[in-house]
Amino acid sequence: MTELGPLALVAALAAAYGAGVSRAWSRAGRGRLVHVQQVALFALGLVATAAVLVGPIDARADHSLTMHMIQHVVLLSVAAPLLAAGEPFTALLWALDDPTRARVSRWWRRVLRTQYGAGWFVWIAVTLVLQTTALFAWHLPAAYDGALRHPLLHGLEHLSFLLTAFAFWWVVACTGWRSRHGAGIFAVAAAWFPGTLLGVAMISAKAPWYHAYIHGSASAALADQQMAGVVMWAFGGFASIVAGIVLFASWLQAVDRRHPSGEPVIVPTMEVMR
Numbered sequence: 531m532t533e534l535g536p537l538a539l540v541a542a543l544a545a546a547y548g549a550g551v552s553r554a555w556s557r558a559g560r561g562r563l564v565h566v567q568q569v570a571l572f573a574l575g576l577v578a579t580a581a582v583l584v585g586p587i588d589a590r591a592d593h594s595l596t597m598h599m600i601q602h603v604v605l606l607s608v609a610a611p612l613l614a615a616g617e618p619f620t621a622l623l624w625a626l627d628d629p630t631r632a633r634v635s636r637w638w639r640r641v642l643r644t645q646y647g648a649g650w651f652v653w654i655a656v657t658l659v660l661q662t663t664a665l666f667a668w669h670l671p672a673a674y675d676g677a678l679r680h681p682l683l684h685g686l687e688h689l690s691f692l693l694t695a696f697a698f699w700w701v702v703a704c705t706g707w708r709s710r711h712g713a714g715i716f717a718v719a720a721a722w723f724p725g726t727l728l729g730v731a732m733i734s735a736k737a738p739w740y741h742a743y744i745h746g747s748a749s750a751a752l753a754d755q756q757m758a759g760v761v762m763w764a765f766g767g768f769a770s771i772v773a774g775i776v777l778f779a780s781w782l783q784a785v786d787r788r789h790p791s792g793e794p795v796i797v798p799t800m801e802v803m804r
Contacts, residue, residue: 535685536583540576547572547618550625563624564617572616578609583688592678595743595751599758600765602691606665606725607769610695615703650701654717657698662724664690669728671739678742703777715774722770729763732756 554563581587582601591598623631623638645653667673668687677684698721702714738744738751745751 536580536688540580540583544573544576546625547616547621550621550623554621554624557624564621568615568617571612572618572621575609575612575614575616578604578612579692582609593743593745595740595754595758596761599761601688603725603761603765603769605688605691606661606695607766607773610692611699611703611773613692614696614700645701653701654698657694657701658717658721661694661698661721664694665724665728671741674740675742678740703773714777718770718773718777722767725766726763729759729761729766732759732762735759 551564551569555561560566582604587597587601591601619638623635626634668677668690673687677687698717702717732739733756735752735755738748738755740751740755743751743754
């Protein structure tokens with residue numbers, strides 16, 4: 531029964547997104563407004579979300595801290611960026627009827643204008659703080675054990691990870707300004723540190739943090755916790771490296787469009803400098 535909530539959420543999101551894309555393409559043409567590759571990325575994000583919240587991984591997460599950490603890392607570092615890259619807001623706007631979409635679009639344009647100039651860095655800072663706060667707060671022993679005991683709290687934990695990470699990735703890479711992707715590399719690097727610190731702390735701990743995972747000996751629970759720390763540190767770091775490479779490639783493409791390879795470069799001479 532606990533799987534019905536995530537399944538319903540994923541199904542509802544898929545239905546709304548699909549309806550919006552279908553309507554947008556019927557008006558503007560296939561691949562317009564929302565690109566085909568963006569649809570594919572969003573679908574992969576939904577698949578990644580469902581894969582860790584429903585099925586064998588979720589079943590084992592109640593007894594294995596390592597599997598539970600895999601859930602967290604996939605939500606934060608895989609599902610969230612894929613969903614953000616799928617242009618979800620455009621698709622969901624087109625899922626609305628025309629009068630409602632017109633009203634909501636005016637409000638949404640005002641939101642986007644707050645990202646102009648220095649506002650973008652404010653968005654980065656706020657979303658990074660929210661993501662980091664969710665990460666550390668839910669990994670406190672009292673909150674972690676409470677989430678394991680109460681399914682509703684557990685669902686809220688996973689939803690907060692997904693939403694805060696989605697907001698961060700959307701601002702970093704998916705708001706339409708590829709020229710900012712170079713700066714986004716540094717934002718991704720900053721976001722990598724909290725997970726790294728948490729992973730290292732879990733690896734270097736001398737005793738298990740979470741009583742709910744002490745099923746046998748304390749040494750076995752500690753080994754499970756150390757492996758979970760490796761997942762958080764190593765896999766999260768690998769995902770950040772991949773994201774940095776993608777952002778760098780996107781930034782280079784933006785530079786190439788502004789300065790084509792055939793464009794002459796004017797070098798000032800001594801005559802001009804005089």
